[in-house]
Amino acid sequence: MKFFIDTADLAQIKEANDLGILDGVTTNPSLMAKVGISGEAAVTNHYKTIAELVDGDVSAEVVSTEFNAIVEEGKKLHAIHPNIVVKVPMIKDGIKALKWFSDNGIKTNCTLVFSAGQAILAAKAGATYVSPFIGRIDDANWDGVELIAQIAEIYSVQGYETQILAASIRSSLHIVKCAEAGANVITSPLEPILGLLKHPLTDIGLAKFLEDAKKFK
Numbered sequence: 060m061k062f063f064i065d066t067a068d069l070a071q072i073k074e075a076n077d078l079g080i081l082d083g084v085t086t087n088p089s090l091m092a093k094v095g096i097s098g099e100a101a102v103t104n105h106y107k108t109i110a111e112l113v114d115g116d117v118s119a120e121v122v123s124t125e126f127n128a129i130v131e132e133g134k135k136l137h138a139i140h141p142n143i144v145v146k147v148p149m150i151k152d153g154i155k156a157l158k159w160f161s162d163n164g165i166k167t168n169c170t171l172v173f174s175a176g177q178a179i180l181a182a183k184a185g186a187t188y189v190s191p192f193i194g195r196i197d198d199a200n201w202d203g204v205e206l207i208a209q210i211a212e213i214y215s216v217q218g219y220e221t222q223i224l225a226a227s228i229r230s231s232l233h234i235v236k237c238a239e240a241g242a243n244v245i246t247s248p249l250e251p252i253l254g255l256l257k258h259p260l261t262d263i264g265l266a267k268f269l270e271d272a273k274k275f276k
């Protein structure tokens with residue numbers, strides 16, 4: 060399973076990248092706004108900086124909702140860096156655009172996916188990645204991880220090549236459960252990724268080893 064970080068914060072991207080386990084980055088307009096990036100020039104520059112920092116796919120989201128405009132915006136985003144993946148919302152014109160990008164060799168990430176039916180459409184349109192938002196599904200009292208398992212089963216039965224990118228991750232346990240359910244990728248804020256390190260018995264065990272090691276100095 061690949062690890063992407065879900066942020067536009069350069070310090071957090073660097074910290075995750077320094078761990079040596081980072082495979083890519085996802086962003087969205089809300090995450091860009093959170094770090095104060097706005098305006099076409101600043102957004103373009105920020106994507107370029109991220110793509111040069113991390114050796115892996117970087118999802119950059121279109122804000123157009125009409126087919127021709129999505130294609131034009133997506134082409135511009137892709138021209139920023141070869142690793143830019145065009146992130147397209149799960150809407151009717153988005154599906155058409157996913158097919159266009161797929162036919163023209165541009166990688167895509169279909170975002171705002173909340174059902175198996177939407178995931179089937181994204182795969183049919185040739186999306187490289189499909190992004191079910193599991194935290195927001197949990198927020199609505201459904202089971203986000205269960206949706207990952209259902210999509211994984213459908214893609215396996217049907218032989219779809221679209222990769223399942225579990226998004227809207229809120230905890231380290233989400234990451235573990237997504238791995239179990241068959242996600243190909245998780246995209247997570249930094250904290251749940253670092254949370255995977257933690258176990259009290261590791262801390263207790265290490266303290267004891269270090270204490271005992273002093274006896275042989």
Ligand code: G3P
Nearest residue numbers: 065087194195226227246
């Ligand atoms: O990857 C999608 C993500 O950015 C949405 O997360 O926490 O706003 O539901 P959240």
